Amino acid sequence: MSVALRMSDVHKRFGRVQIIRGVSLDITQGERHAIIGPNGAGKSTLFNLISGRLAVSSGRIELADKNITGLSPFEIKRRGLSRSFQVTNIFPRLSVFENVRCSLQWSEGWRYSFWRLADAIPELRRKAELVIDEIGLTGRSSTPAGVLTYAEQRALEIGITIAGDTSVILLDEPMAGMSLVETQHALELIRRISSNRTLLMIEHDMNVVFDLADRISVLVYGKIIATGTPAEIRSNDRVREAYLGTKVADVASS
Amino acid sequence: MVWAGCALVLLIIPLAPTSGFALSLSSQMAIAAVFALSYNMLLGQTGLLSFGHAVFMGIGGFVAIHVLRSVNAGEWQLPLILLPLIGALGGACFGLVFGWFATRRSSTAFAMITLGFGELVYASAFIFVDLYGGEQGITADRTLAPKILGLEFASQLQVYYLIMSWAFIAAVLIFIIGRTPLGRVALATRDNAERVAFIGYNPNRVRFLMFVLSTFFAGMAGSLFAIDYEIVTYGSLGLSASAQVLMMAFIGGSSTFVGPIVGAILITGLQVLLGQYTDLWILYLGVLFAIVIRFAPDGLAGLIAKECASWRLNHIRGRSVLIGLRTIAAVIAAIGFVTLLELASRAKTASVGGAVLRVWGTHVDVMSPWPWLFAGICFLMGLISLRFVHLAAARRMSVADVNGEPK
Numbered sequence: 102m103s104v105a106l107r108m109s110d111v112h113k114r115f116g117r118v119q120i121i122r123g124v125s126l127d128i129t130q131g132e133r134h135a136i137i138g139p140n141g142a143g144k145s146t147l148f149n150l151i152s153g154r155l156a157v158s159s160g161r162i163e164l165a166d167k168n169i170t171g172l173s174p175f176e177i178k179r180r181g182l183s184r185s186f187q188v189t190n191i192f193p194r195l196s197v198f199e200n201v202r203c204s205l206q207w208s209e210g211w212r213y214s215f216w217r218l219a220d221a222i223p224e225l226r227r228k229a230e231l232v233i234d235e236i237g238l239t240g241r242s243s244t245p246a247g248v249l250t251y252a253e254q255r256a257l258e259i260g261i262t263i264a265g266d267t268s269v270i271l272l273d274e275p276m277a278g279m280s281l282v283e284t285q286h287a288l289e290l291i292r293r294i295s296s297n298r299t300l301l302m303i304e305h306d307m308n309v310v311f312d313l314a315d316r317i318s319v320l321v322y323g324k325i326i327a328t329g330t331p332a333e334i335r336s337n338d339r340v341r342e343a344y345l346g347t348k349v350a351d352v353a354s355s
Numbered sequence: 356m357v358w359a360g361c362a363l364v365l366l367i368i369p370l371a372p373t374s375g376f377a378l379s380l381s382s383q384m385a386i387a388a389v390f391a392l393s394y395n396m397l398l399g400q401t402g403l404l405s406f407g408h409a410v411f412m413g414i415g416g417f418v419a420i421h422v423l424r425s426v427n428a429g430e431w432q433l434p435l436i437l438l439p440l441i442g443a444l445g446g447a448c449f450g451l452v453f454g455w456f457a458t459r460r461s462s463t464a465f466a467m468i469t470l471g472f473g474e475l476v477y478a479s480a481f482i483f484v485d486l487y488g489g490e491q492g493i494t495a496d497r498t499l500a501p502k503i504l505g506l507e508f509a510s511q512l513q514v515y516y517l518i519m520s521w522a523f524i525a526a527v528l529i530f531i532i533g534r535t536p537l538g539r540v541a542l543a544t545r546d547n548a549e550r551v552a553f554i555g556y557n558p559n560r561v562r563f564l565m566f567v568l569s570t571f572f573a574g575m576a577g578s579l580f581a582i583d584y585e586i587v588t589y590g591s592l593g594l595s596a597s598a599q600v601l602m603m604a605f606i607g608g609s610s611t612f613v614g615p616i617v618g619a620i621l622i623t624g625l626q627v628l629l630g631q632y633t634d635l636w637i638l639y640l641g642v643l644f645a646i647v648i649r650f651a652p653d654g655l656a657g658l659i660a661k662e663c664a665s666w667r668l669n670h671i672r673g674r675s676v677l678i679g680l681r682t683i684a685a686v687i688a689a690i691g692f693v694t695l696l697e698l699a700s701r702a703k704t705a706s707v708g709g710a711v712l713r714v715w716g717t718h719v720d721v722m723s724p725w726p727w728l729f730a731g732i733c734f735l736m737g738l739i740s741l742r743f744v745h746l747a748a749a750r751r752m753s754v755a756d757v758n759g760e761p762k
Contacts, residue, residue: 214536
């Protein structure tokens with residue numbers, strides 16, 4: 102199996118504060134990989150480093166064996182990695198359809214084109230409708246994104262992320278703030294969209310993590326203390342210690 | 356359909372028994388509309404607030420007038436109807452250079468850069484007198500150019516059609532650009548520039564391209580101005596011209612396509628028509644601007660669109676009565692306010708014999724207290740009834756809520 106995403110000794114400092122302290126991790130092509138860890142462990146920072154939102158202090162990040170360290174977010178996206186955000190980050194005044202279509206434009210090759218009407222490109226419309234259908238917002242296509250319900254906005258957040266064929270997707274707490282029913286829907290959605298992609302996700306809901314992930318990495322104080330299958334993580338002493346008998350232990354004993 | 360209708364209206368306006376004044380007024384409005392539309396490509400479509408957009412209209416105007424002079428002198432051969440293209444390219448070339456560094460910033464920083472740049476170019480007009488023509492400006496003769504179809508543009512009617520044709524083309528193009536992939540992603544950049552970077556677009560590049568396109572049309576507006584007036588002065592580059600186009604876009608409504616056109620027509624109309632009767636027109640413009648910003652942040656076009664939408668969706672009984680009452684109260688308040696201001700302005704010049712205010716043929720003595728009292732009462736009554744109507748409406752709404760009636 103080839104490596105889809107590789108981090109080698111990645112560090113991030115804010116001034117004198119070390120947030121990420123030497124993360125090395127290989128994500129295999131096609132796997133579903135979850136990152137868990139207590140609050141403030143640096144999970145979101147790690148995502149920001151991978152997706153180019155923040156610059157690494159040192160270390161190297163490779164996407165499909167090509168160096169992407171220091172590239173800007175749009176260059177990384179063009180190379181095939183896209184991400185969602187923990188705090189919903191959509192285009193509030195555009196309709197659901199426009200949100201998704203804009204996210205498709207680049208990979209469909211329309212780029213900065215200003216000589217062709219977007220409505221006159223059937224391929225864009227068709228693909229956008231496919232994505233909207235996939236995230237279950239078909240009936241809401243013309244609704245401004247800003248007035249969607251919270252769960253719908255979270256679905257759109259994922260829709261924007263998966264639109265435009267990227268092989269690696271990063272989901273930052275896709276289930277945050279969802280009810281039990283909504284979480285079930287979102288779980289099915291993520292399972293579907295990750296069937297032909299490499300998935301790296303941050304999630305606090307341990308049921309979701311242990312249900313969905315092929316492998317799990319535990320990040321504590323900027324370091325990965327364990328990586329392995331759900332079963333290995335359950336029985337790992339250092340993980341139990343880090344969580345001090347909280348969620349992981351609960352799931353492990355259930 | 357809508358476009359064809361507009362074209363038809365523009366075509367038949369001159370058939371009405373109108374004066375040359377009406378023709379030149381509508382030409383002015385069309386030029387302002389192109390300028391305002393080009394401005395709104397930045398403000399409404401890309402979310403960029405510029406305080407220096409008049410620079411590009413001015414540059415377009417100066418390029419056009421200099422080219423026209425060369426044509427006059429027989430150095431170049433260029434039919435007049437193609438001059439707006441040259442001016443537009445001039446504006447865009449300048450936009451290319453300036454936009455290259457201005458669009459690396461957005462929001463406040465961008466606004467400040469445009470402000471500084473606008474002042475810089477304005478100030479440079481006093482240094483490069485040959486280019487800008489100093490106080491007198493640069494003049495040229497539009498009739499001394501190679502003729503196509505025998506059009507020599509000596510009559511206002513021919514100029515009207517020339518300006519309207521280009522204005523129409525510009526409006527269609529701007530409309531289309533807003534609906535291309537670039538135009539769509541510009542809207543996305545306005546909404547959330549950060550996320551745009553994560554869907555594969557460089558937000559700075561989006562801003563840059565929209566900026567250059569917008570300066571193209573600003574330059575076109577400038578050359579239409581040059582053709583219409585046959586003179587361009589450095590005043591057209593200044594901050595007040597930039598502020599005016601900002602007001603056009605805001606008052607008309609920057610979130611709709613027609614908004615800037617509405618604003619351009621309204622403000623040009625105010626300026627030209629009111630300007631004949633009072634020196635205070637710019638003050639009225641300011642008050643109107645403040646009122647729109649406060650009570651109709653989406654501008655007049657946005658307000659109308661919203662009213663139409665709520666008309667269709669949730670019909671409150673007596674809504675039209677409510678709007679009627681509001682309008683009457685607002686008109687009364689406005690009459691009082693305007694009368695007060697005009698009285699005050701006359702009173703100031705009373706010592707030099709301007710103590711008479713002419714209203715509909717009657718002469719009002721500014722020195723007597725009665726007109727002041729009348730105006731004051733008018734103003735207050737208007738405001739009080741506005742407040743009253745507002746409270747009544749609010750009560751009605753809340754009653755409707757309690758009863759579970761559809762709003």
